[in-house]
Amino acid sequence: MTARRALIVAFVLLVLAGTVRDRESEPRPRLGVIVADLHVHPFPGDGVLTVWQLQREAARRGIDVIAVAGHNNRVALTIAKTLGLVSETPVIIDSQELTSPEFHIIAVGVQSMIDWHLTVPEAVRAIHAQGGVAIAAHPVPIAWKPMDLDSLAALDGVEVAHPLAERTGSSRRALDAFFARAKAAKPHVAPIGSTDFHTAAPMGLCRTYLLTSDRSAAGALAAIRLGRTVAQDQYGRLYGEVEHLNRVRRYLVSQPPRLNVPAVDRALALAALRCLAAASSWRRISPS
Numbered sequence: 079m080t081a082r083r084a085l086i087v088a089f090v091l092l093v094l095a096g097t098v099r100d101r102e103s104e105p106r107p108r109l110g111v112i113v114a115d116l117h118v119h120p121f122p123g124d125g126v127l128t129v130w131q132l133q134r135e136a137a138r139r140g141i142d143v144i145a146v147a148g149h150n151n152r153v154a155l156t157i158a159k160t161l162g163l164v165s166e167t168p169v170i171i172d173s174q175e176l177t178s179p180e181f182h183i184i185a186v187g188v189q190s191m192i193d194w195h196l197t198v199p200e201a202v203r204a205i206h207a208q209g210g211v212a213i214a215a216h217p218v219p220i221a222w223k224p225m226d227l228d229s230l231a232a233l234d235g236v237e238v239a240h241p242l243a244e245r246t247g248s249s250r251r252a253l254d255a256f257f258a259r260a261k262a263a264k265p266h267v268a269p270i271g272s273t274d275f276h277t278a279a280p281m282g283l284c285r286t287y288l289l290t291s292d293r294s295a296a297g298a299l300a301a302i303r304l305g306r307t308v309a310q311d312q313y314g315r316l317y318g319e320v321e322h323l324n325r326v327r328r329y330l331v332s333q334p335p336r337l338n339v340p341a342v343d344r345a346l347a348l349a350a351l352r353c354l355a356a357a358s359s360w361r362r363i364s365p366s
Contacts, residue, residue, distance in 0.1 A: 086353075111329040112293050114143040114286045116302075117175070117184050117215060117237065117272030120154035126277045129158035129170065136168040139282040143298045145186045147173035150194050171295045175215060176201055180223045182215035184237075184272070187299050198229035211302045213270050214260065216240050218252040230263035235302050239271030239284040239311035257317075266305030269317040283312045287326045 118132055119125035127135060129146055136144045146155055155172055158164050176183040178194040183201060185192050187210035192201055202212040213235035214222060238257040243250040260267045271284040289306040290297045301307060308318035308326040316323050 109329050109332055110289060110291045111326060112142040112288045112290060112298065113140060113282070114145070114288055114298060115139075115141050115273050115275065115282045115284075116143075116145040116171075116173075116186055116213060116235075116270055116286055118144045118146050118275045118281065119175075120146050120148060120158075122153050122157070123148040123151065124276055125154075128163075129154050130163040130165070132275075132281070133165055133168055133170060135281050139280065141168055141282045141285065142293050143169045143171060143288070143295070144281070145171045145173040145184060147175040147184050147186075149175050149177045150191065152191065167293075169293065169295055169298070171298060173210075176205075181217075181229075182221050183233075184213040184215050186211050186213060186302070187295060198224050199232045202232040202234075209299070211235060211299055213237060213268075213272075213302070214256070215272075216242055216253075216274060217256040218242065218249050222256065225259065227263050230260045233260055233264065233267055235268035235270040235307070236260045237272050237274075237309075238269045238317045239309040239315070240274060241279055241283060241312060242274075244312065268302045268305045268307040269309040270302075270307060271309035271311060271317070285310050287329070289322055289325060 115136065118136075120129050120132055121127055125132075132144060132146060136142075148154055152172070152174065155170075164170055171187050172189055174185045174188055174192055176185050176192050176194055181198055183198070183205075185201075185205045188205055188208045190208065192204050194201075196204060205212045211234035212232065214233050214237060216222075216237055236257045238253050240253065243253050257267075257269065269286075271286045273279055273281055273283045273285070275281045287308040287310065288298050288301040289308070290301040292298075292300070305319075306322065308316050308322050310316050310326075316326060318326070
């Protein structure tokens with residue numbers, strides 16, 4: 079066996095060892111609060127993890143519910159369900175990122191595709207007809223144009239905590255201004271925190287706390303409809319009604335600290351990366 083093949087074999091064995099050791103997070107007390115990331119992209123699509131891998135990552139990150147939303151498609155969800163690879167927990171909510179040139183809406187809890195040619199009020203009615211909820215996705219000017227009262231009042235939730243808000247001050251101000259206008263149009267509109275997970279950012283970097291003890295798709299949707307949510311950004315800032323904020327703060331204080339990744343797992347990952355790097359840079363020297 080050549081040295082390069084030996085390195086590749088070592089890499090594979092180390093990855094397998096790490097996979098065998100991989101553990102999900104221990105269940106935590108919930109106190110009437112469940113944790114959600116309501117904007118997650120799968121593979122196939124423009125994400126890098128399959129639906130079942132997204133579930134595993136959500137468990138590691140202490141997330142109870144994720145909304146898996148392809149851009150105007152359900153390919154990944156269809157494949158995962160057809161193959162029977164979706165487990166009961168963390169809860170997966172079938173969703174769609176309704177993507178049009180005028181707006182982006184996370185249609186959470188829909189079973190069939192929503193036509194992206196519809197106006198916002200028409201799209202929301204179609205989402206509600208399927209028992210779902212409509213969340214304005216990253217509503218900064220480039221992604222959201224309609225600012226009329228009917229469009230804003232139709233929404234069930236607004237992403238007020240999103241990773242893009244920290245890239246520029248203008249994005250943070252745009253999200254705050256949009257949420258304020260939506261709240262004026264619909265006082266109990268739900269503040270939502272979402273990662274918009276595609277590749278690198280950790281799932282749940284921004285997240286939503288749902289004030290319900292019902293850890294199910296139905297429980298999550300009901301909490302959003304009632305505006306019983308608190309959004310959290312990547313710096314720990316919370317957005318929501320005072321009574322809801324107080325409840326979430328009590329919940330956060332009750333949570334035991336998360337342990338760091340065990341030293342053995344870190345060593346396995348580092349060794350695997352070194353083997354891969356060495357194998358990639360290996361050059362066979364031909365005899366002269």
